Amino acid sequence: MHNKLGYDFYSRDTVVVALELIGKVIVIPGSRRIKARIVETEAYYGSDDPASHAYSGITKRNAVMFGRAGYSYIYFVYGNHNCLNFVTEYEGTPGAVLIRAVEPLAGIDIVRRRRKVKSDFQLTNGPGKTAQALGLTIKQSGLSLVNLSSIYVEEDESFTGFTISSSPRIGISKGKSLLYRFFLNDNKFVSKFRQTN
DNA sequence: ACAGCGATTGACT
């Protein structure tokens, strides 16, 4: 079965969504069709989460995080990289899940063309790499993941028996004690920081 | 108007 996730899936507690996205499949439909399993995520809240873009309130960049769940939030960092998030919670309450790593399942030839690397595990084992592999930039921020979407997530009921670990989030300076990062055990596409808890 | 910086990556020792 390949059921597209609806708004109800995203409009819940951000950590729950981050945890439950592990193992599900991102789909980029169209002529450059790509499918990729989500293997690593991070949860970001709002005014109670100092590591979050939404910590200090609404701005032009993070406004989509304050909106309705089930939309893309894509931001640009370090002058080079785009990072893909899915908005969670509900209208007025910010939250998002960062997609840190995926495992390509279909359209891997397209991914290899976009990402010049020696080994396949380097294609999508990080958030900037993942967004590049999927062909996403800030131009695709704010898109619905449900209605008329050019990106969505579906369940994969055939994927079972996996286990998930958690750890502190990567690359942040505040909120390091929180275990808001989740990743598939024994998956080579998980980013290089593998400390378990 | 502008200085500082970041939810990263890739190249290099």
Next chain:
DNA sequence: GTCAATCGCTGTA
């Protein structure tokens, strides 16, 4: 292991 690249966003003025 270290570190530079690179630029839009943010805060301050």
